[in-house]
Amino acid sequence: MLGLRVDPSEYEVPFFKEMGFVRVRGESCGEYYWTLDPDRFREPQDVPCVDYWFDSIPSRGGLSVSDARRVFIDFFVRRGHTYVPPRPVVARWREDLYLTIASIVVFQPHVTSGLVPPPANPLVISQPSIRLEDIDNVGLTLGRHLTSFEMAAHHAFNYPDKHIYWKDETVRYAYEFFTKELGIPGDLIVFKESWWEGGGNAGPCFEVAVGGLELATLVFMVYKVVDGRYEEIPIKIVDTGYGVERISWFTQKTPTAFHAIYGNLVEKFRDIIGVDRPDELLLKAAFKAAGKLEPKDPASIESFYSRVSSIAGVDVEYARRTLVNEARLYSLLDHTKTLALMLGDGIVPSNAGEGYLARLVARRALRQLRLLGSNARLSDLVDLQISFWGGDFPQLVENRSYILEAVELEESRFKESIERGLRVLEREVRRKGSVSVGDLIKYYDSMGVPPEIVAEVASKMGIRVEVPHNFYSMVAAMHRAPPTIKPGYAGIEVEESVARWASNLGATRKLYYENPYLKEFESTIAGVMGNYVVLDSTAFYPIGGGQVYDVGLLIAGDRVYRVKRVFLVGDVVVHEVEDASGLGEGIKVRGVIDWRRRYKIMRHHTATHVILAAARRVLGPHVWQAGAEKTEEKGRLDITHHKPLTEEEVRRIEELANMVVDERRPVKVYYMDRGEAESKLGFTIYQGGAPLVRTLRIVEIEGWDVEACGGTHLANTGEIGGIKIVNVERIQDGVIRLEYIAGTRVVDRVEELEMKLGSIASIVGAGRGQEVERVKALASSLEGLEVTLKAYRSLWLKALREELARTSPVKGVRILVVESPERDRSFIQEALRRLTEEFADSLVAVVYSVGDQTGVEIACGSSATRIVNVGSLARSIAEKLNGRGGGSESYGSLTVKGRVDVERVKEVLEELL
RNA sequence: GGGCCGGUAGCUCAGCCUGGAAGAGCGCUCGGUUUGCACCCGAGAGGUCCCGGGUUCAAAUCCCGGCCGGUCCA
Numbered sequence: 001m002l003g004l005r006v007d008p009s010e011y012e013v014p015f016f017k018e019m020g021f022v023r024v025r026g027e028s029c030g031e032y033y034w035t036l037d038p039d040r041f042r043e044p045q046d047v048p049c050v051d052y053w054f055d056s057i058p059s060r061g062g063l064s065v066s067d068a069r070r071v072f073i074d075f076f077v078r079r080g081h082t083y084v085p086p087r088p089v090v091a092r093w094r095e096d097l098y099l100t101i102a103s104i105v106v107f108q109p110h111v112t113s114g115l116v117p118p119p120a121n122p123l124v125i126s127q128p129s130i131r132l133e134d135i136d137n138v139g140l141t142l143g144r145h146l147t148s149f150e151m152a153a154h155h156a157f158n159y160p161d162k163h164i165y166w167k168d169e170t171v172r173y174a175y176e177f178f179t180k181e182l183g184i185p186g187d188l189i190v191f192k193e194s195w196w197e198g199g200g201n202a203g204p205c206f207e208v209a210v211g212g213l214e215l216a217t218l219v220f221m222v223y224k225v226v227d228g229r230y231e232e233i234p235i236k237i238v239d240t241g242y243g244v245e246r247i248s249w250f251t252q253k254t255p256t257a258f259h260a261i262y263g264n265l266v267e268k269f270r271d272i273i274g275v276d277r278p279d280e281l282l283l284k285a286a287f288k289a290a291g292k293l294e295p296k297d298p299a300s301i302e303s304f305y306s307r308v309s310s311i312a313g314v315d316v317e318y319a320r321r322t323l324v325n326e327a328r329l330y331s332l333l334d335h336t337k338t339l340a341l342m343l344g345d346g347i348v349p350s351n352a353g354e355g356y357l358a359r360l361v362a363r364r365a366l367r368q369l370r371l372l373g374s375n376a377r378l379s380d381l382v383d384l385q386i387s388f389w390g391g392d393f394p395q396l397v398e399n400r401s402y403i404l405e406a407v408e409l410e411e412s413r414f415k416e417s418i419e420r421g422l423r424v425l426e427r428e429v430r431r432k433g434s435v436s437v438g439d440l441i442k443y444y445d446s447m448g449v450p451p452e453i454v455a456e457v458a459s460k461m462g463i464r465v466e467v468p469h470n471f472y473s474m475v476a477a478m479h480r481a482p483p484t485i486k487p488g489y490a491g492i493e494v495e496e497s498v499a500r501w502a503s504n505l506g507a508t509r510k511l512y513y514e515n516p517y518l519k520e521f522e523s524t525i526a527g528v529m530g531n532y533v534v535l536d537s538t539a540f541y542p543i544g545g546g547q548v549y550d551v552g553l554l555i556a557g558d559r560v561y562r563v564k565r566v567f568l569v570g571d572v573v574v575h576e577v578e579d580a581s582g583l584g585e586g587i588k589v590r591g592v593i594d595w596r597r598r599y600k601i602m603r604h605h606t607a608t609h610v611i612l613a614a615a616r617r618v619l620g621p622h623v624w625q626a627g628a629e630k631t632e633e634k635g636r637l638d639i640t641h642h643k644p645l646t647e648e649e650v651r652r653i654e655e656l657a658n659m660v661v662d663e664r665r666p667v668k669v670y671y672m673d674r675g676e677a678e679s680k681l682g683f684t685i686y687q688g689g690a691p692l693v694r695t696l697r698i699v700e701i702e703g704w705d706v707e708a709c710g711g712t713h714l715a716n717t718g719e720i721g722g723i724k725i726v727n728v729e730r731i732q733d734g735v736i737r738l739e740y741i742a743g744t745r746v747v748d749r750v751e752e753l754e755m756k757l758g759s760i761a762s763i764v765g766a767g768r769g770q771e772v773e774r775v776k777a778l779a780s781s782l783e784g785l786e787v788t789l790k791a792y793r794s795l796w797l798k799a800l801r802e803e804l805a806r807t808s809p810v811k812g813v814r815i816l817v818v819e820s821p822e823r824d825r826s827f828i829q830e831a832l833r834r835l836t837e838e839f840a841d842s843l844v845a846v847v848y849s850v851g852d853q854t855g856v857e858i859a860c861g862s863s864a865t866r867i868v869n870v871g872s873l874a875r876s877i878a879e880k881l882n883g884r885g886g887g888s889e890s891y892g893s894l895t896v897k898g899r900v901d902v903e904r905v906k907e908v909l910e911e912l913l
Numbered sequence: 914g915g916g917c918c919g920g921u922a923g924c925u926c927a928g929c930c931u932g933g934a935a936g937a938g939c940g941c942u943c944g945g946u947u948u949g950c951a952c953c954c955g956a957g958a959g960g961u962c963c964c965g966g967g968u969u970c971a972a973a974u975c976c977c978g979g980c981c982g983g984u985c986c987a
Contacts (some may be wrong), residue, residue, distance in 0.1 A: 445985050446918040479916060479986035885970045888933045894970050
């Protein structure tokens with residue numbers, strides 16, 4: 001904890017001296033903070049050091065969430081900050097995060113690393129953010145924890161050569177905002193010294209709290225965290241975070257944050273779900289007691305209830321019951337908004353990836369509904385949220401039908417999995433009569449039935465189940481596994497020595513970008529290591545962006561070198577040749593790429609963009625690329641979608657795509673500044689991921705599709721020549737894979753199918769065009785043969801039966817040993833069973849041959865089993881004949897290598913009897 | 914990306930541990946009972962035991978690989 005050993009001078013700003021702030025150490029918390037009134041404030045003013053008491057602090061009144069946001073933004077715009085619109089809650093521009101968890105995430109890592117300048121400097125933003133780590137505490141703490149919140153922030157990025165502002169100004173802004181804009185008395189504002197870390201950065205910070213409520217965190221980002229160590233970064237960043245919901249709560253002074261955030265929605269939800277309105281006094285008491293509540297500690301929760309009951313003068317049980325239900329109501333308010341935001345930004349619920357996070361929220365909400373015994377539909381609640389927040393987040397209204405459909409689907413899936421789980425539970429409980437903690441984990445972990453539902457069902461069956469309070473952390477502990485990171489560069493594993501060598505060479509000039517139709521080129525070797533060759537310039541495309549590398553030839557003088565693989569190390573294109581002997585730095589070479597192969601790849605690549613845009617038009621804007629691969633053989637595109645595609649949808653996508661082919665739309669490639677591209681073109685350009693570069697390469701199919709893409713493309717969609725979708729499958733929950741071929745590959749495909757059809761035709765002996773009729777005829781003749789076979793089998797069986805009837809018993813057993821033309825073991829078995837059932841005193845053996853082996857099946861009837869054990873008989877016969885065998889007392893079988901005569905079997909059998 | 918659970922009749926599942934004849938309930942068909950329906954009684958049809966390989970005299974069962982579904986975690 002370096003944070004605790006920060007030099008105290010880090011926190012001394014001129015403003016504090018000027019105003020008369022004093023640095024104090026908290027009496028019980030032990031933390032340092034700055035205050036104007038050290039006699040009054042013996043602790044920093046945030047929970048759990050003190051209780052909530054901001055309800056008695058005068059301030060500007062009644063700001064809704066929208067008001068609070070507007071007031072904040074206006075204040076900073078008036079003070080020279082540029083407003084930047086918020087980003088989606090799904091962090092598509094980042095590879096290391098699923099969700100936007102703070103405003104600074106918007107600028108990490110491209111701006112914070114210095115690669116790209118910020119869109120404005122200084123700037124102000126209000127960023128909707130989602131954090132799920134405290135999801136289990138939401139509701140219980142009356143608003144201290146939320147899964148979604150807006151982080152209002154002003155940021156200043158200080159470059160070595162361009163200083164904007166730093167600690168002193170930031171603290172002044174905070175003080176001025178809280179006193180002048182919100183009307184809070186300055187002597188009540190307390191700045192606590194602290195340390196902040198997140199998203200790979202760190203630095204000292206102030207937590208600004210008033211009356212128990214932390215309203216803002218002012219972070220001064222000066223470090224980058226590398227392997228647990230702090231490295232100073234060149235850009236010093238002011239990273240503030242003001243809680244919009246908390247400002248709203250503070251000014252409205254409602255008993256919970258939810259009343260402030262959701263206004264009349266609280267009572268609407270209460271009515272629909274059916275939660276009794278609690279006593280006003282009880283809620284006020286809860287407000288007073290909530291500050292000390294430590295939600296992870298069951299004892300603390302208990303003492304919270306008893307404190308509330310004594311403040312409000314009500315029964316503890318009543319307080320507990322009421323507050324438990326209130327917490328569920330509040331978490332439903334919270335979760336439905338979060339869910340709407342997630343789905344509104346295009347997340348498709350799934351069992352993996354960010355889709356799982358949406359499912360997690362949906363399922364927790366559904367669990368709360370169930371615990372409340374409510375029949376309310378989750379989708380109705382989400383619908384109310386869409387209407388309530390539609391003005392602030394228009395994407396909710398635009399995607400309303402998708403959001404509601406996805407929620408309904410989650411609702412029915414949840415019900416199904418609970419029902420499925422409960423069936424198993426009931427069976428097992430009936431059998432075992434108890435439910436262990438291990439069982440609870442199994443029901444939850446592999447069947448999705450939460451422990452409280454298990455307990456509820458078990459108690460109906462008269463079994464008490466104790467749910468451990470740390471249940472969910474027990475489950476989490478089971479899943480702890482070290483992440484595996486594969487070394488490699490863009491899909492190819494490269495030895496580190498090669499990577500090091502290559503990165504020391506200069507950037508390769510990329511001829512494949514200058515002219516994607518370039519087939520041959522002249523260049524000079526920049527370096528050779530083993531069989532790896534780097535050129536000054538190349539038309540060979542290295543693997544990347546889902547497009548495979550080119551192959552071809554390097555020609556030096558009269559020697560020809562085959563290029564096997566091509567990959568990128570940083571800005572350097574590395575060619576792996578079959579045998580590089582004779583090549584060396586400075587040698588001039590001519591490169592020839594396998595153009596026919598490359599052209600197919602280009603067709604499949606451009607086709608991929610066409611298909612993705614077609615799928616978005618047919619299925620909806622929530623469709624997002626989840627992966628893609630373009631090879632010579634085919635194109636492959638994985639898209640996010642919540643349900644399987646119908647044949648009709650596939651057909652429409654294909655039709656639309658081919659329409660774009662026929663329209664001969666130009667494909668334009670140009671470069672654009674990252675910030676400009678994001679604001680002009682939107683985040684949908686990041687279908688293939690978000691490369692960490694300052695300037696994006698944009699591939700635009702005129703009027704159809706725009707994506708950031710590093711691949712080689714056709715100049716016109718007409719060149720695709722036609723697209724055929726050849727395979728559609730669901731590869732995972734919420735992800736659908738499309739495979740398709742383009743251009744001349746369609747001809748290959750037709751040829752392939754014709755060949756297949758031709759060989760089928762020749763096998764069945766049909767002429768051209770007669771295949772179907774012929775196969776039909778064959779099928780019906782096969783059917784006839786089966787009937788015939790059945791008839792012959794019954795004839796054979798009848799013959800055996802007659803023979804058996806003629807056989808007289810020896811020592812009480814009728815013995816029959818016959819040879820069989822049948823090779824079907826299961827039929828012989830069945831026949832023997834039937835015969836021995838009919839003749840209880842019989843023992844029948846059938847000898848048959850399979851390949852170069854002889855098999856014997858023996859069965860005996862019920863009275864014969866008292867005299868002979870056929871299983872051990874079979875084993876004994878096998879021993880005598882050097883074979884192997886065994887069986888049960890009424891049935892046995894054995895096999896012997898080579899031919900064995902029936903008479904010989906009979907001999908051995910009689911001998912053994 | 915990883916862990917766990919599952920795939921047997923139209924449906925819900927048992928059998929698998931410990932290899933040796935493919936099962937139950939519901940549904941379906943037919944018949945009986947009944948004024949009629951439901952109930953009840955009787956009979957019957959219905960199976961690629963997910964696929965492939967291995968072990969074995971013998972695999973739904975054991976082993977390996979794959980496919981599909983569910984679920985939890987990151």
